[in-house]
Amino acid sequence: MDVTSLPEWQILEARAAVVRGRRVADLFQIDPQRAQKYSLSLPGMLLDFSKNLIDEPDLAALLALADACDLADWRDKLFSGAPINATEGRPVLHTALREQAPGSAGDAVSTRVSAELAQVRSFVSRLRSGGVSGYSCKKFTRLVCLGIGGSNLGPQMVVEALAQPGPVTVDFVSNLDGVELASALAQADPETTLFVVSSKTFTTAETLTNAESVLRWYAGRASREQVLSKHFVGITANTEKAKAFGIAPEHIFSFGDWVGGRFSLWSSIGLPIAAALGFEAFERLLAGAAVMDRHFREAPLARNAPVLMGLISLWNCSFLGYPAHAILPYNQKLHLLPAYLQQADMESNGKSVTRDGSAAHYRTGPLIWGQLGINGQHAFYQYLHQGTEVVPADFIGTVEADHELPGHHQRLLCNMLAQARALMTGVSVEEVRRDLHARGLGREQVDALAPFKVHTGNRPSTTILLDRLEPESLGALIALYEHKIFVQGVILQIYSFDQWGVELGKGLAAELEQRFAGADFDGLDASTKQLAEYLRANGGNEFSDKTPEGVMGA
Numbered sequence: 227m228d229v230t231s232l233p234e235w236q237i238l239e240a241r242a243a244v245v246r247g248r249r250v251a252d253l254f255q256i257d258p259q260r261a262q263k264y265s266l267s268l269p270g271m272l273l274d275f276s277k278n279l280i281d282e283p284d285l286a287a288l289l290a291l292a293d294a295c296d297l298a299d300w301r302d303k304l305f306s307g308a309p310i311n312a313t314e315g316r317p318v319l320h321t322a323l324r325e326q327a328p329g330s331a332g333d334a335v336s337t338r339v340s341a342e343l344a345q346v347r348s349f350v351s352r353l354r355s356g357g358v359s360g361y362s363c364k365k366f367t368r369l370v371c372l373g374i375g376g377s378n379l380g381p382q383m384v385v386e387a388l389a390q391p392g393p394v395t396v397d398f399v400s401n402l403d404g405v406e407l408a409s410a411l412a413q414a415d416p417e418t419t420l421f422v423v424s425s426k427t428f429t430t431a432e433t434l435t436n437a438e439s440v441l442r443w444y445a446g447r448a449s450r451e452q453v454l455s456k457h458f459v460g461i462t463a464n465t466e467k468a469k470a471f472g473i474a475p476e477h478i479f480s481f482g483d484w485v486g487g488r489f490s491l492w493s494s495i496g497l498p499i500a501a502a503l504g505f506e507a508f509e510r511l512l513a514g515a516a517v518m519d520r521h522f523r524e525a526p527l528a529r530n531a532p533v534l535m536g537l538i539s540l541w542n543c544s545f546l547g548y549p550a551h552a553i554l555p556y557n558q559k560l561h562l563l564p565a566y567l568q569q570a571d572m573e574s575n576g577k578s579v580t581r582d583g584s585a586a587h588y589r590t591g592p593l594i595w596g597q598l599g600i601n602g603q604h605a606f607y608q609y610l611h612q613g614t615e616v617v618p619a620d621f622i623g624t625v626e627a628d629h630e631l632p633g634h635h636q637r638l639l640c641n642m643l644a645q646a647r648a649l650m651t652g653v654s655v656e657e658v659r660r661d662l663h664a665r666g667l668g669r670e671q672v673d674a675l676a677p678f679k680v681h682t683g684n685r686p687s688t689t690i691l692l693d694r695l696e697p698e699s700l701g702a703l704i705a706l707y708e709h710k711i712f713v714q715g716v717i718l719q720i721y722s723f724d725q726w727g728v729e730l731g732k733g734l735a736a737e738l739e740q741r742f743a744g745a746d747f748d749g750l751d752a753s754t755k756q757l758a759e760y761l762r763a764n765g766g767n768e769f770s771d772k773t774p775e776g777v778m779g780a
């Protein structure tokens with residue numbers, strides 16, 4: 227189906243043309259109830275969409291488009307385990323991992339999920355109480371988690387957001403650049419460190435290269451067998467590969483291939499979260515996500531948080547033509563949220579082919595970027611306020627502070643509210659001129675300076691206030707974004723649960739390794755050939771003609 231040929235789409239295009247001449251600040255004047263009407267209060271959080279360039283007829287038209295695209299049916303298919311990841315022939319069941327009671331996806335799924343969770347619970351409780359030890363019988367006090375992409379971003383983001391001092395320190399290493407692993411190993415005691423190899427496929431070159439390096443690091447300290455049987459845990463949907471690597475079967479934690487990597491923190495991949503925070507906190511995270519799942523399934527679409535967020539994002543990106551979206555947390559502990567959401571959103575909706583295999587000739591998902599808002603204020607907010615591109619933003623703050631230092635939190639949140647307000651209201655040239663006059667500048671100086679101080683405003687944002695950062699609210703926040711991304715994908719007619727676009731580069735990297743081994747760069751494009759030859763001439767032993775080590779060429 228060509229979604230742009232639907233009358234509902236065309237109505238929205240016509241509305242978008244009108245909206246370009248509208249000011250969101252005026253909408254607040256017209257409707258004194260606007261802030262309340264465009265907000266939702268959910269357990270532990272308040273969502274305020276009112277600073278977006280949208281009015282009631284726009285929203286009604288977006289909801290009509292959602293209906294025309296069978297959003298409610300697709301939502302049911304998601305929860306019931308229909309194979310909606312069609313290009314990989316799989317269902318998409320990360321929601322089943324957090325269902326509190328035997329779920330709609332069927333008994334077999336529930337039984338498996340319970341068993342996997344029980345295995346994590348038992349291991350983590352032994353680990354945290356000092357009941358798991360290494361080759362020298364010393365108990366583990368440190369976990370170093372090796373994984374990348376979905377096998378790293380979620381667990382690390384959650385651990386950094388919720389970490390409390392506990393019996394086990396948890397570190398993460400994702401990069402193939404040995405700097406990261408070398409630094410983690412420099413701080414690790416080989417006798418008391420447990421290495422967690424997290425990889426859905428157990429074939430990911432970055433992760434397996436790091437795992438091999440850890441094995442080499444142990445050389446001379448313990449035998450390979452001792453290290454593999456005592457110091458390695460594997461978390462994977464491909465248990466055969468983990469066994470073949472040499473990990474002891476009782477140290478392999480599995481999950482279903484129906485859990486996408488970027489949605490896997492709820493599965494056994496969350497073991498590092500449970501290790502760092504305790505299993506009970508992990509369960510609370512799952513419970514918070516389950517609350518959002520229920521809301522997504524049961525709330526009417528017009529009062530449904532993920533649906534509204536998805537529709538507004540669609541409106542901003544596909545209709546108003548704003549190609550990017552900023553994630554701006556005002557809480558230090560959420561510093562990895564932008565990176566996490568980059569994968570969740572851009573691997574899901576960064577597609578240009580529709581479900582029927584034809585080209586999408588409209589804008590699909592936005593470019594997601596961001597960082598801690600308060601730091602961004604002193605870096606890229608200039609662009610947000612006065613750049614030629616309008617970048618819609620999500621401001622995310624917490625009502626309660628996560629520290630006890632007086633004088634910080636209110637000032638931090640005043641900054642957040644002020645930035646969202648400034649983006650909306652801007653400053654007109656008349657206001658600038660009045661201000662400059664009031665400061666005593668002469669007419670010529672005012673004329674010269676005024677244009678540079680104008681802020682056009684009318685730049686949309688959404689604000690999310692969590693009552694406090696705790697497992698339940700973080701679980702709900704993550705699930706909110708997961709479902710928002712799904713809503714957008716359904717309407718954009720794309721498959722949000724595959725990621726074929728990451729394969730090409732992986733294949734070419736493996737091919738290049740072989741080429742370095744044979745010093746054979748013929749047939750490469752001239753630029754790549756030049757760079758490869760430069761590396762070979764100047765990069766020393768690593769780039770000389772020897773057989774590649776480890777797994778990159780496999």
Ligand SMILES: O=P(O)(O)OC[C@H]1O[C@H](O)[C@H](O)[C@@H](O)[C@@H]1O
Nearest residue numbers: 375376377425426427430487728
């Ligand atoms: O968990 P793994 O199989 O090691 O995969 C790790 C990551 O790499 C892949 O290339 C995909 O882009 C990600 O979706 C995935 O999360």
